[in-house]
Amino acid sequence: MQPSNIASQVHHENINQVFRSYYQLTKPRIIPLLLIETAASMWVAAQGHPNLLLVLVTLIGGWLAAASAQVINCVYDRDIDYDMERTRDRPIPSGRIQVRDALIFAGLLALSSFTLLAGFANLLAACLAMAGIVVYIGVYTHWLKRSSPQNIVIGGAAGAIPPMVGWAAVTGHIGWAAWIFFAIVFVWTPPHFWALAILIKDDYAKVNVPMLPVIVGNEETAKQIWLYTILLVPVTLLMVCPTEACGWLYGLLALLLGGLFLQKAYDLKQCPCDRDLARGVFKYSIFYMMLLSAAMVVDSLPVTRYTVQALVGFLGGTFIS
Numbered sequence: 515m516q517p518s519n520i521a522s523q524v525h526h527e528n529i530n531q532v533f534r535s536y537y538q539l540t541k542p543r544i545i546p547l548l549l550i551e552t553a554a555s556m557w558v559a560a561q562g563h564p565n566l567l568l569v570l571v572t573l574i575g576g577w578l579a580a581a582s583a584q585v586i587n588c589v590y591d592r593d594i595d596y597d598m599e600r601t602r603d604r605p606i607p608s609g610r611i612q613v614r615d616a617l618i619f620a621g622l623l624a625l626s627s628f629t630l631l632a633g634f635a636n637l638l639a640a641c642l643a644m645a646g647i648v649v650y651i652g653v654y655t656h657w658l659k660r661s662s663p664q665n666i667v668i669g670g671a672a673g674a675i676p677p678m679v680g681w682a683a684v685t686g687h688i689g690w691a692a693w694i695f696f697a698i699v700f701v702w703t704p705p706h707f708w709a710l711a712i713l714i715k716d717d718y719a720k721v722n723v724p725m726l727p728v729i730v731g732n733e734e735t736a737k738q739i740w741l742y743t744i745l746l747v748p749v750t751l752l753m754v755c756p757t758e759a760c761g762w763l764y765g766l767l768a769l770l771l772g773g774l775f776l777q778k779a780y781d782l783k784q785c786p787c788d789r790d791l792a793r794g795v796f797k798y799s800i801f802y803m804m805l806l807s808a809a810m811v812v813d814s815l816p817v818t819r820y821t822v823q824a825l826v827g828f829l830g831g832t833f834i835s
């Protein structure tokens with residue numbers, strides 16, 4: 515190969531590496547679920563037919579805001595990320611990205627998110643996305659993560675904001691159903707995170723981050739996971755009654771998915787040191803939120819509503835006659 519070709523190949527690989535590092539800084543694997551919730555909320559708010567261009571714009575705006583929040587979190591936590599095995603290879607602790615560059619990147623992401631949402635959705639959606647960044651950084655990362663075992667209970671409010679962004683983008687206000695979707699994610703977050711925290715508590719203990727299992731042990735954490743899961747099921751049903759934002763198909767699926775969640779959380783409560791059970795609850799929590807969101811979308815579609823109505827009418831008629 516010619517020296518000039520080798521130089522150009524090396525140059526391309528370096529550029530790819532830089533892009534990859536900035537992408538990695540946004541903790542990209544977490545964001546899709548936040549966007550799935552945002553989209554589901556938009557489908558429910560628009561009763562099954564949201565403007566698809568608005569959905570696209572809102573998801574891009576939501577992605578930019580969540581990415582900005584994660585980049586600032588990576589800057590703030592670079593000291594502990596360096597000390598934890600799991601996070602040592604992140605772009606800042608491994609020296610691939612400088613703090614100043616990361617902050618500029620985060621600023622540009624937040625600015626693009628605000629501009630896009632304010633310009634093409636509405637100001638409320640844009641402000642809510644910015645509130646998500648403020649709560650995640652101010653309340654969770656700065657205030658509570660290193661000082662309280664309840665850090666993710668209160669700080670988890672940040673992760674519950676995306677459905678509100680979606681609702682606001684469609685309706686221009688925050689309705690009751692949007693608050694209930696917020697509550698669903700809020701109550702779901704402790705089982706989601708504490709199950710994982712049982713698995714990685716040694717890492718957190720090493721850097722003095724008081725995650726619940728580090729402070730109270732696996733048994734009490736598993737009990738708390740169980741209690742939050744019990745609370746989660748009725749909260750999901752509030753979307754059906756009294757708000758009537760979702761129909762009975764969603765209600766049925768929410769019960770089914772919630773029942774499985776309860777089963778897994780109960781098994782973990784019985785054997786709090788079983789790492790496979792903890793991993794099972796963590797993985798299921800993600801699957802659960804995806805399917806619950808999908809259930810909201812399917813339920814909101816006009817075709818589903820007609821079919822369920824017809825079916826209820828038919829069964830009712832058969833039953834009466």
Ligand code: HEM
Pocket residue numbers: 541543544545547548551600654665666669670671672673674699703706707710800803
């Ligand atoms: C304060 C609240 C939360 C905390 C502390 C938390 C913490 C974590 C942590 C530490 C991981 C492992 C990530 C890694 O190894 O890099 C994780 C994974 C994940 N989280 Fe959360 N989480 C929270 C809320 C949420 C919310 C609201 C969502 C979305 C609705 C979410 C979705 C996910 C997903 C999808 C993964 C799996 C990513 C993968 O495939 O590796 N999390 N979470």
Ligand SMILES: CC(C)=CCC/C(C)=C/CC/C(C)=C/COP(=O)(O)OP(=O)(O)O
Pocket residue numbers: 544579580583584587591601642643644645646647650659672673674675676679
């Ligand atoms: C609307 C909007 C902008 C919302 C943003 C909400 C958001 C980014 C939620 C993510 C929560 C999360 C994955 C925390 C990871 O905890 P950690 O950072 O303590 O995990 P670590 O131990 O892996 O660093």
